[in-house]
Amino acid sequence: MGFFNKLFKNKNNDNGEGKDVESPKVKEDIEENIKYIKDMLKDSDDIIYREFWVGEEFQHKLELVFVDGLVDKGIINEHVMHSLMLDSRQARPSIDEIKKNIYEVIKKAAITGGDIKEIDDLDKCITSILSGDTALFLDGHSKVVIISSRGWQMRSVAPPETEMVVRGAREGFTETLRVNTALVRRWIRDPKFKIKQMQIGKRSKTDIALLYIDDIVNKDLLSLIKERLKQIDIDGILESGYIEQLIEEDWHSPFPQMLNTERPDKVAASVLEGRIAILIDNSPFALIIPTTLATLFQSPEDYFERWMISSLLRILRFTAAIIALAGPSIYIAFTSYHPGMIPTKLALYIASTRQGVPFPAFMEALIMEATFELLREAGIRLPVPIGQTIGIVGGLIIGQAAVMAGIVSPLMVIVVAVTAVSSFSIPSYSAAIAFRLLRFAFMLLAAVLGLYGIMLGFILMLTHLVVLKSFGLPYLSPFVEINLSDLADTIIRAPLMVFKKRPPTLDTQDKKRMKDLRSEKIESVEVDRRDSNDKKQ
């Protein structure tokens, strides 16, 4: 972070200089105000200025300013223009009263829109206009009324495509912050559940929301996150990935130090555990802080299904991660260094299939892995129907052809395929790419040092992981600084009754999570039995 701090320090100074220029206040003369706004928003042809006059003799000039396309025209037509121009004639406050306190008049009598506020800062007014609000200027009044009229074309709530589950909610986040916060709010109706908003990005002025439950969250963690968010000084935030990379601890690491998710239920669950979620406007991905390696292997479904099945799936995923990491490298190590360690029949078979292959095992594996990565990358870019075709062409035909042409051995194709499938079964996409990346390092190590190379790779990777922290929380958390009740939700997912407390590693304020119904029941049964025994005696 030292590097970033230095970076931020310089920029903060710039900021300080910028603050010397005070933003102009709203003047009484409407022409001056409009002129300022027109100057600032010169050459922006999507801004609409609508002048109109009200009053018995049309003596009051009013002007609406808004961005075409960002506002809901219905609100403006029905609830602003219509009210002001037609309905207001029926209620007649005196002219002086209007001049004195137009805001009150409008609020009380004229505008039937839902959400309005009054500001006197022209720059703030411009930001509001550009966010999709409508500004209402009135001649002779030194304040401007901001009418919330945001409404634009947006994608509707759709299933989260990268995190599908069989059982569980089908809602995924969209690109609109307000919709996303509402999606989470629907899961948690606690008054202590906070959605704290701020704007980041000097030019983009992106809305960012921090989601947490006030009496659960660890206050140190909260202030640390706020601190780091404040330090960000960048022109624009385009995706949650920007925030992730700007506030993470170690930018050398291939591992994601924040979990990103499209699922509101996952965010709600994390917030209930005492974590903090960050939602970013224009991004359907929420960030969850802090994140450990174990949480990357959790899927919401684990908690909805029965615990034995979920535990089996967890074990499967951890195994899949090891295969995704070391599958090809184990093949390389065994075939080129330790053929004596595989069963003799299999060793002979491998040797016979590799007979015509002109490359060493490492090159063979590298070719297949690279081909596969290419196919995967191409599959993402291509339109969906063609993408599927590429999958079939790539997976079946190229594999088959490569074997027939004698470039790779059939076993290699199997290894690559199993590795690929394994890497897809890790719930977090960012974790899966980290393993994909490290796979190549492992292959190289195996090619040079065989099985010892793989072990060395594991040692180096684990060293990196034990050093790594996500906002003060050790990245391998429940596995290091061992805590049994936390371990119950890692490689296995213990029955829900076990999780009576929130994860102790998060050090939350409110530690209790549920009442121990079962043991109470057992106790009461025992008491009953004792009572009846007593009676018998």
Place this chain on the structure above:
Amino acid sequence: MIKNNDKISENQLSILLFTTMLGAGVLSLPADVAKAAGPNGLIVILLGGLVALVFARVISYVASKFPTETFVEYSEKIITKPVSILLTIFLIVYFLIFCSLNLRIFGEVAKSYLLNSTPIEVIMITLLFASAYIVRYGIEPISRMSEILFPVMVIPAIIIFLPAITDIDLSNFLPILRISPLRLAKGILQTTYSFIGFEILYVIFPYIQLGNKLKKSINVSFFSIIFFYLYITFFTIGIFGYKETSVQLWPLLTVIKSINFPGFFIENLESLIMGIWTFAVFTSISAFHYAATLSLSKLIKAREHSYLVIPLIPVIYFMALIPESIVEVYKYASYATYLTLFFVIVLPLLMSAIVKLRHGGERQ
């Protein structure tokens, strides 16, 4: 939750001690005890472990009187400055010797079992740099690493022997205790070599969050490693008999080779054991490397121990290359036992006596 005090808990200490003691020596342990005590190998391990435990407790007793200081600082108060400096240098050399011995034995085994054509130097230097990578970050990551690797090492090692339970001939352990007390004592002393590693207690006390479980955690780590050693020695001598065991260099690998795991993909399980053993050696090497670096940094009053990690690499490396052959390695190891004798038995007793006398004096 947000803590970065570079301290380890007492539970972590327990695991750290276990993984430090479990090192390269485990491969030859059954042969050592079979040579020393014949069929009474198990008794020797048990007694040797208990002796080591007693002296570990003595060391921790002395160190716990000065919980914020390492050996370098508190020995100065107990046994005057010049002696303290001299002993510290010996202690550093002592840590380096065992670091390099572990490294060399690992190199030899890896070369003969895994990488026949790779030069031993490459194997050693890569592991040494991996150790330097973690030692630079201090004791917290080292003990976390131990925590991660502990189940990875112990669980498979215990499971792997289970299919061989029918091959054990219990008569291999007879006759019980028909051994001269002198030979028994010598055997116990030799076994202590397998428990080397707890000497890091001399220097790591300032980095432990001391509570009231210190004694318990030291006991737990010793009893678990005694059990672990007993387990593997029981199987090795039980299957091979003490005569066959004692003539082998690494009987543990041989015995695993003979085990046929039903329905398992890998034919020779020694690859699995080699992998586990790599972790075991790594945890020992990194702990010794850390202890040496830390003592050196305290001796020359360096601000950070991390600057001294890299300079020690060539030292360890060349020390590891001194023995000409594997036979000589074990010869050197037996010489090092004399140093062990001093640091494990003589020095703790001496220091605890001084501390006790002085404390008694203060009370009066």
